[in-house]
Amino acid sequence: MPLGFWLFHYLYRTIIFPALMHPSGRTFPAVLVLFAIAFNALNGYNNSFAVLANAAQGPPWAQPHFWIGTAVFTSGFIMHSHSDMVIRRLRKSGETGYAIPRGGMFRWVSSPHYLGEIIQWTGWAILTWSMAGLAFALFTFCNLAPRAISNQAWYRKKFPDYPAKRKILVPGLW
Secondary structure (H helix, E strand, O other): OHHHHHHHHHHHHHHHHHHHOOOOOOOOOHHHHHHHHHHHHHHHHHHHHHHHHHHHHOOHHHOHHHHHHHHHHHHHHHHHHHHHHHHHOOOOOOOOOOOOOOOHHHHOEOOHHHHHHHHHHHHHHHHHOOHHHHHHHHHHHHHHHHHHHHHHHHHHHHOOOOOOOOEOOOOOOO
C-alpha cells in the first residue's frame, strides 16, 4: 500500500505535471536528466526495499504512523499541486514575461510548491517508518531549501514591489 503513494506522486510529477505545463522552448541539460535518472533509480530502490522489508510486520494500516503519515503526505501533495497550478496560471500560452505568484500559500511564502514537496516526503517518512524514507525527506529539504532561498532573492531583485512580509519557506518563521 505505501508504494501506491510513491507511484501516485511520480505519476503526477512525470506525466500529469508536464502535460499541464505551457512549454516555453527552454531545454534541459542532458547531464541533469542523467543525474535525475540515477538518483531516482537509487532512491526508488532504497525506498522500495524498505517498504517491502516492513511488509513482514503486518498490514501498514494497522499502525498509527501509517495514518498520520498519510495525512501529512496528502496535505503536502495538495499544497504543492495547488501551488504548481498557481504558477502555471501566471503565464498564458504564448506569453514570455514573469509575474509575482499570488494566492494560496503564496500569500505567506515564496516557494509553497517546495514546502508542499518537503511536507509530502516527510509524510512518506512517517507512513513508511523507515530510514530510507527519512533520508529522502531530509534530502528533499536539503535540495529544496537552498532553491527556495534563491527563488526569493530572484523575486526580490526582479520585482521591487515583491511582498516584503512573504517568508522564504515556512509561514511566519523563515
